[in-house]
Amino acid sequence: MSMISAVMGIIGAMFLFLGVLVFICEIFGIIRYKYVLNRMHAAGMGDTLGLFLCLLGLMLISGINFTTLKFALVILFVWLTSPTSSHLISGLVSLTDEEIEKHAKVDVDDLKSYVDVDIDETTISDNAKEDE
Amino acid sequence: MNVFLNDFFTVLLVILSVVLMLSMFKAVKGPTVADRIVCVNMMGTIVIVIIAILAVKMCEGYLADICIIYAMISFLSVVVLCKVYMGVYLEKCNKKANVEDTLEVGKEGTENVND
Numbered sequence: 001m002s003m004i005s006a007v008m009g010i011i012g013a014m015f016l017f018l019g020v021l022v023f024i025c026e027i028f029g030i031i032r033y034k035y036v037l038n039r040m041h042a043a044g045m046g047d048t049l050g051l052f053l054c055l056l057g058l059m060l061i062s063g064i065n066f067t068t069l070k071f072a073l074v075i076l077f078v079w080l081t082s083p084t085s086s087h088l089i090s091g092l093v094s095l096t097d098e099e100i101e102k103h104a105k106v107d108v109d110d111l112k113s114y115v116d117v118d119i120d121e122t123t124i125s126d127n128a129k130e131d132e
Numbered sequence: 133m134n135v136f137l138n139d140f141f142t143v144l145l146v147i148l149s150v151v152l153m154l155s156m157f158k159a160v161k162g163p164t165v166a167d168r169i170v171c172v173n174m175m176g177t178i179v180i181v182i183i184a185i186l187a188v189k190m191c192e193g194y195l196a197d198i199c200i201i202y203a204m205i206s207f208l209s210v211v212v213l214c215k216v217y218m219g220v221y222l223e224k225c226n227k228k229a230n231v232e233d234t235l236e237v238g239k240e241g242t243e244n245v246n247d
Contacts, residue, residue, distance in 0.1 A: 031154065040166065093166045
């Protein structure tokens, strides 16, 4: 039995190391990218993959346990909520950024689902109005 | 094996702390609000991994519960910050539109008086 747990420990340590490498790539991307939406993309992808690999490694090291079950619950929760966070942040950027037309195409109808207040023409930037 | 794992965990904790500090610098420096929200979200995720490593290293089971709560609070904070800032921005735009309207009305009034 101790042999199996030792092998699981080594495999888990490898996954944990890969997870930390993903986090290093993620912070590198967040510092170096030039536009907000690129950084948001790096953060969203890096968070979910890095968390998955790190917690998977820790689950293998820890063995069959309640702690392992709780880590599985953390992975499930973060995988369900992280895309929603990215979606909201991109909605915020598309609403508040004045120069977004240089980097991306904006559809006015998508913005109306985010806010309870009615968005009228005066709140959208002038560049977007020219395209309509 | 346990000694190797202990040293390995220590090295990883140091690396993750450095990543956490870099993310904090970006959160302070970031030119837009969305930058800061992204960095705060990332800091929350890194803290989850740090607490999970500590939970396995010290063989304390209750630290894993903190990970679940931290994930929930981090998600809630991103949602609240986004909604609040969207509301603030729309209010600022509406106020600016109202002020411009009243300025235009004022100018029309003076033109009529001069004629």
